[in-house]
Amino acid sequence: MTTAHDVVVLAGGAARRLGGSDKPGVRIGGRTLLDRVLAACPDAGRTVVVGDPRPTLRPVRWTREDPPGGGPTAALGAGVRETGADVLLVLSADLPFLDGTTVRDLLTALDEDPRADAALLTDAGGRDQPLVAAYRSGPLRRALDGLARDHGALAHLPLRHLTALLRPVRVPAGPLASFDCDTWEDIATARARIREHGTVLDEWITAVKDELGIDLAVDTGVLLDLARDAAHGVARPAAPLTTFLVGYAAARADGGPEAVAEAARKAAALAQRWAAEQDEAG
Numbered sequence: 343m344t345t346a347h348d349v350v351v352l353a354g355g356a357a358r359r360l361g362g363s364d365k366p367g368v369r370i371g372g373r374t375l376l377d378r379v380l381a382a383c384p385d386a387g388r389t390v391v392v393g394d395p396r397p398t399l400r401p402v403r404w405t406r407e408d409p410p411g412g413g414p415t416a417a418l419g420a421g422v423r424e425t426g427a428d429v430l431l432v433l434s435a436d437l438p439f440l441d442g443t444t445v446r447d448l449l450t451a452l453d454e455d456p457r458a459d460a461a462l463l464t465d466a467g468g469r470d471q472p473l474v475a476a477y478r479s480g481p482l483r484r485a486l487d488g489l490a491r492d493h494g495a496l497a498h499l500p501l502r503h504l505t506a507l508l509r510p511v512r513v514p515a516g517p518l519a520s521f522d523c524d525t526w527e528d529i530a531t532a533r534a535r536i537r538e539h540g541t542v543l544d545e546w547i548t549a550v551k552d553e554l555g556i557d558l559a560v561d562t563g564v565l566l567d568l569a570r571d572a573a574h575g576v577a578r579p580a581a582p583l584t585t586f587l588v589g590y591a592a593a594r595a596d597g598g599p600e601a602v603a604e605a606a607r608k609a610a611a612l613a614q615r616w617a618a619e620q621d622e623a624g
Contacts, residue, residue: 345429345449349386350421351379352414352473353393353435354406360526366435367396368529371536372549374398375436375523381552382440383431390424392417393435399552412497414473415504419486419496427479429453434473438532439518448476451513459485459508465520470512472501474520481508559599568610575617584609 353366353376360368366376373381377399380389389402405424407416418432429452431445444463452461459481463474485507490496523529536545547560568588569581576584588605595601 344385345453346427347386347429347431347449348388348425348427349383349431351391351433351435352417353391354417366393370438370532371545373552375438379433379435379437379440382442383445387427388425390421392421409497414501415499416496422483430477430479432473432475432477436523438523439521444516444519447513451511452476455511457509458511460510461513462510463515463520464512465515471520472505564603564606568606571610571613575613
């Protein structure tokens with residue numbers, strides 16, 4: 343069971359190395375960087391985004407640091423004020439490969455170490471990533487309040503001043519979980535990676551589901567097998583038409599994964615019967 347939590351996403355940086363472009367709005371695989379990060383934490387009780395409001399695929403609560411552009415520590419302070427959970431995920435909005443597994447690993451690591459104030463992701467070089475982390479809200483709020491008292495404000499304070507006041511447990515990152523997009527070269531790398539053979543279909547299906555507002559586990563293997571059977575047993579144009587009809591039939595049933603699987607099974611059996619008749623005729 344996932345630990346109850348809120349999430350704060352920092353999306354208000356100046357993106358100087360992108361020439362001041364709207365970095366959270368840059369698209370990787372047809373989805374904005376911000377939406378890709380939001381998709382990794384669907385179980386959050388409250389989602390707060392610190393930055394200028396923009397369209398997102400799911401509802402969020404918007405806020406802004408004071409002054410705008412005051413840096414990540416000030417932005418974090420503004421976001422934390424809008425939350426209410428005892429555990430907070432804190433994420434930057436430029437993580438194209440963040441996924442639910444990494445989020446669960448952070449929450450689990452914090453839950454399993456009662457002495458820890460935070461679970462910080464560490465990159466391949468062993469560097470802490472305080473903007474890919476889970477925090478206990480009590481110690482985090484106290485640390486932020488202490489910094490504000492000592493320095494007069496949180497604006498332009500380095501995040502290391504904050505993490506130095508907390509007891510962390512560290513979670514090693516997967517191969518891509520900590521990859522962030524700071525430059526146009528990083529963005530080009532991310533766009534190339536999602537088109538690699540082993541991931542392109544999953545990326546495409548996820549993008550289509552987000553675009554259409556569909557929350558459904560799709561067994562791509564079943565649908566690809568069906569498309570192959572229809573193309574080989576009937577005619578190539580039958581493949582997309584058949585998969586469309588399977589989706590329509592599933593929607594008219596209960597619309598769940600089982601309905602998709604059952605409709606695909608029936609259509610595949612029909613395609614195989616067509617192929618068998620052709621073999622007999624040959």
